[in-house]
Amino acid sequence: MGNIMEKNTKEGYGKILGRLEQEILDVLWSKGDATGKEIFDSIKSKREIALTTVLTVIERLTNKNFVKKVRGESVYIFKPAFTKDEFAGKVSKEMLKSIFEISASGASASFVDMLADTHPLELDRLAFLIESKKKEMERKAWRR
Amino acid sequence: MGNIMEKNTKEGYGKILGRLEQEILDVLWSKGDATGKEIFDSIKSKREIALTTVLTVIERLTNKNFVKKVRGESVYIFKPAFTKDEFAGKVSKEMLKSIFEISASGASASFVDMLADTHPLELDRLAFLIESKKKEMERKAWRR
DNA sequence: CATTCTATTCGACAATTTGTAGAATGTCAA
DNA sequence: TTGACATTCTACAAATTGTCGAATAGAATG
Known part of the structure; x- marks a missing residue:
């Protein structure tokens, strides 16, 4: 019969995060923390995407306070701000x-x-x- | 102390509908049905807004199947598609x-x-x- | 029928959000 | 200094929502 709420908007109504944002947080939740490169590799293994794309969105998640960015030795390390x-x-x-x-x-x-x-x-x-x-x-x- | 989820995005995360969309549905839910003009009058009584602005958004709600549009005598009548x-x-x-x-x-x-x-x-x-x-x-x- | 309101539709622009990624810049070791 | 790798900047595109003016369609009246 087809749900009336479907197909009208890009993502549907309950969507909190965009696709890539969600993917990034998923990686972070599963690994605990990770470098930008690691997050990129993980996502890249599933679909074609550029490193900078991932970095940009990680940065945005950081600004939204969903992700914490801490200086590691020579590389930034990202952690989920919340479980x-x-x-x-x-x-x-x-x-x-x-x-x-x-x-x-x-x-x-x-x-x-x-x-x-x-x-x-x-x-x-x-x-x-x-x-x-x-x-x-x-x-x-x-x-x- | 200030909620961490605040102030980062325009509307916050739980927002299903935009402000005007919500206002329109509220009018419709309270009146049961209404003409475009009536909806406009109701909203206009609370804040400055143009008739066409309201009509446009009503139209969009119609396309999203949130509102039903039926021909009345000489004027369209809108009803909420759902309670x-x-x-x-x-x-x-x-x-x-x-x-x-x-x-x-x-x-x-x-x-x-x-x-x-x-x-x-x-x-x-x-x-x-x-x-x-x-x-x-x-x-x-x-x-x- | 021509004129004049009123109702409805179209087309546009702005701001925000998310995805996308190349260019530019920074850093550190050989 | 020169690479190689890391990080930041800048930009563009598509969607969504708000906002309207202009154009068009309909109805009512003289």
Whole structure:
């Protein structure tokens, strides 16, 4: 039947990062840290691309504070500024804020569906998180 | 202390729609349907803007299938293609998919935090949704 | 029918974001 | 000094969104 949200925009709506940006962060998350050349090699092994292209985008990620740049011996070394979890957390907080402004209930329903489809085991953890959060809120309400 | 995700990009990361796009959909969601002129009037009452600007963006939303355009008597009438809930559901599905590819656990945690902050009462509904979903999954697993 | 509003569509330009990469410049060792 | 390698600069292209004026199409009126 074809999803209505498709094909209208370049990347779709949920895209946080561009393709190359994502590739770079993936390399960094998997290696922990890397030189520009290493990142380039890794991406180059999958598709044709110029070194400077990769360097440029790494630089941009650095400016966005997604990547840290530190001087190594004779070469810069790049590190992810956040772990995957931290990153996902920060970004989703932003995104969800936008969505919640439109409709919290619609977002909740989708969230559960999505989770059930892709990470069914996470459902239990989510249930647990909710319980914890509720308890935490009670404690806070208590202390007043 | 200042969120690290701020100020780097024009709009921030979670933005699904541009400002004017959002304003237009908001008008449509609140009125149910409206002519171009009506939408324009509504937005114009809050800030200076040209009629054609609004019309152009309505047209773009129509092409994205966010808005339906139907011939009324002598004037076109626009309607939201989705309710707020549907829209939030569809969009968040997309977004969450992206985020989950990065980290499901980070996203879950943020989700709960966000919900607790902005719509605390939704927490119970979410817990309920999870339970329902789990039961549904059990039933499906059962039938095999 | 010609004139005059009003509605709608077109075409354009600006700013931002992301991808792309060559040119220029910097660094360090032989 | 001369290479070889590293890093930065500069630029362009395509998309997206905001912004409108000009042109065109339709409807209403005299």
